[in-house]
Amino acid sequence: MAMGDSVPDLELDEIMEKIRAEVEMRRIASSAPAPVQASTFSNEHPFASPISFETPHLNLDQPFATPKEGSLNFRGLACYHDAVFVANAYRALLRREPDQPGLSHYLSELRAGRLTKAEIVWGIRHSAEGMASAVPLTGILRPLLMVRAFNLPVLGPLFHWFYSICTLHRKLNHMGMMETTLYAREAILARQLNAAFASISEAVNSQRALLDVARQAFEKSSADARAAHDDLGSRAAKNQAAIDAIRAELAERDRALVAHQTSAREAYVGVTQEMSRLAAEQISARNDRAQLAESLEKFSADARAAHDDLGSRTAKLETAIRPLERSLVLRTDDRFYADLEGAFRGTEELIKSRAGAYLPFIEKALAGTPGRAVIDLGCGRGEWLELMKSHDLEGIGVDQNNLFIETLRDKNIAAEKGDLLEFLQGRRTGSAGAVTGIHILEHLSFSYLIDVLTETTRVLAPGGVAIFETPNPANLPVGAHTFYLDPTHLKPIPPALLAFLVERAGLMDVETVEIHPPPLASLPKPGSGLPPELMAHFASPQDYFVAGWKR
């Protein structure tokens, strides 16, 4: 274990408490400034509000009204002085506030005495802008001329003196008026000043009162802080003592726990060893299981392979058996069978006339027409094929017997030598109008017979018919005796069985018809003592056929 000697539980607690302190600190730092005690300071404290004075606007000049219409009298302008005069002249004559360069130019000329008010007014009025405004101006000519006259060389000063003496009484009047005006202005100034002083002293007094409140609050809070500081000091001392005690106790516990831990660790090591041993066992068990699974898998694969092998061998055997089965039937040579047929089957004429019974079926199935040929299985001597040919019906025969086939070829009748099943398998689905088998099924093994019926159904076109004729074992002498005249017959097929098989192969409207009743001469004589029910067995027709339709 990587752990040091400290006790785990305690270490976690220690770290977590440190984190708690950090989180607390952060919370304090990020929250709003500590709220001040309400009793000492209100949140809207007095220093915050700005001191405001009502400073009254002092204007000693009469307001100047720019005449909107009519003429401007020079006297109306001349009663103003200095900057106000220049500004008013601008407003009156140019209808605008003076620009700074213009104002300062005229002002300096006026103040230096280089220009009189009349000259300034005249100058502004006759500037390009003044001419454009074209404010009618009256009462300017006299003062202007006077100024011009005073400025004449030699005579000017004399004229000036003379004029001055003449107008002395008016000047004195003006002075008196001036004096009165100045006194009045002084009075206004004094009133304004008194009002301003009063409002200043009022503001100062209110601030002083606020300062007093603040000072008291500050003194109280610093006293509180001192007290709190003292308290903290004493608490810290107490805490220190407590911490020392806890430390001592912790050290004591530490020692005990280290001892405890040592034994615990030994136990733990034992347990981990046991665990790893168990884990190893588990792993080996797992490996065993994997191996088992693998061998099981291999075993089942083998079993599957063996099963497949068996299947394919069975199939092979079945295919091998089929020719063997057939050879059971066909071991006889062709000559022998042809002779046999000649001896027992009946004359070709008889056979042909009997086969004529099937012509209506062929017609109804529209068989023997192009694309719907009649296939005659086991055609033998070809009586049936010959009959069809004479009715212009298209037919093809198949037989194992070489001699029969050769004879048919000589007669120009279509026939092939070969295996019936293979022949059917070689035909396209739905390519035959009829399939006939006259006295052939009794030569076939049962499984082969089933295959022949299945294939027959396949090659038949819709509406096609299958007809199979075979000896009727319901006739006692046939079943017991004559059937075996042909040693290549395997066993008789009861009519019900054949009808069932044909239906099962997929053909519809299956009918069974018993044909060829025995000649009366061959029946037991009436009165021979034979019970009538047994008599029926002798009298049953000797053959039957089953016909089925492809839908």
Added chain:
Amino acid sequence: MSSRNIAVVCVASASGEMGGMERHYEGLLSALRSSGERIDAVKVASDESNFAAVQETYLRFYDLDLSAYDGVITIKVPSYVVRHPNHVCWLNHTMRVFYDMFEREFPHPWPEIEAQRDLIRRLDTAALSRPSVRRFVVGQEVADRLRRFNGLEAEVLYPGLGLDGFRSGTYEHLFLPGRLHRWKRVDLVIEAMRFVERPVKLLIAGTGEDEKTLRRKAVGDSRIQFLGRVSDQQLIELYAGALVVPFVPMHEDYGMVTVEAFRSGKPVITCDDSGEPAHIVRDGETGFVCPPEPKALAAKITWLYDHPKEAGAMGAKGESSVSHIRWDVVVARLLEALFPE
């Protein structure tokens, strides 16, 4: 035997994000409830957005009062700092950014971040080494990390799946579900596709912070499709039709995807640095474990594409290799650890 009160301490993400973790909780809770014990899911909010938030989250769990319970099960960081005398921690992972992912995330660490890392490691070690805590982990990978970084041993206990009904179908496309985050290394699979000269589709399901980057990377390869979020049913279907699941994350803790793929009878290609998937996948038997290189990955994908029968056989083996991963097994083991009798 009367049933006992058990608290399962669940961590609720502050961002409200739903993911594999919620399924994990649901799977465990429903399996525990069917055991007959009285189970409470105690949810506590967690915020990992910055270190201060992390500290506060640790404190929230530490201060949790669980004295009313007979036993406590914790899973996700940092729920294991809770204080209780009978405590089973079935750890899925610690804060990986301070562990195996630290060097990757901070290639040039500064002293403050190193101090934070050391604090978290000390804290986790202290919390998990308490005698009151019995330790389990969700996979071999987490067990290895716990040993390497914290010097602690733990028993491996694989969680069950959050979803049932996985089935095997045809073997057609490459399927890769999951969060589109750089740690899942989806880009490696996209790069590998450049070397896969077969008309095989790569279907990528899921969303995530790196989706845009990945989509850009796949531009020009019409075989690669992004499906976005898919339903549970779609997920099962996508697994069922997969040829292989190329799951190549970096040091994955558990990687539910591996088990889900096996449940669906699919082989898994993973990388030797992928963590738990590399422990679960048997190279050449239930899939492939290859180096994290696009060409190596592409070679395996191509081989499986050319050998679908073998892919099927590997998937079937994979399926039987994870048959023991079940919730009832998990619950039985956890209860046995809580109440040994």
